[in-house]
Amino acid sequence: MxxxxxxxxxxxxxxxxxxxxxxxxxxxxxxxxxxxxxxxxxxxxxxxxxxxxxxxxxxxxxxxxxxxxxxxxxxALQQTDQGRALMTAFAEEGAVQCGYCIPGMEMASLALLRQEEPLNREQIKEGLSGNLCRCTGYVKIVDAVERAVQECCKI
The missing domain is CATH 3.10.20.30 (Beta-grasp domain)
Known part of the structure; x- marks a missing residue:
């Protein structure tokens, strides 16, 4: 096919x-x-x-x-401002350890950043709830997404 x-x-x-x-x-x-x-x-x-x-x-x-x-x-994450902001935030917030879950986390996060309305911390957690991380835990990942939201959305 x-x-x-x-x-x-x-x-x-x-x-x-x-x-x-x-x-x-x-x-x-x-x-x-x-x-x-x-x-x-x-x-x-x-x-x-x-x-x-x-x-x-x-x-x-x-x-x-x-x-x-x-x-x-x-x-293709680096091709957009939002994607670059996510990659930078994940690195600088210490949200990456083994890196296995990070591609999926970043893609789910990119979809969140593209939403029309500003996101709060609880909405970020909800939006990432289908993605598991066994190393870093979620605090640093949510911190990274929150930082990217603030940078991209100028909240």
Missing amino acids: TIRFNLNSIPTECDCPSDRRVIDLLREDLGLTGSKEGCGTGECGACTILVDGVPKLACLMLAAQLEGTQVETVE
């Missing part, structure tokens, strides 16, 4: 089985290894990508679901 979609703002066409998981398509076929497969069952959020601006779990999506969509992966 031929699947056409925009990947990190680049028109992309892939020939693959329609039942190929998106995480496998990204990592194995397209060489984008930033998204991680943590659990493979949708429990951890390490594989979070944005599809049409909405956080999705790449381990639970099939390649056929990408047809006609806009897909963003962590590899």
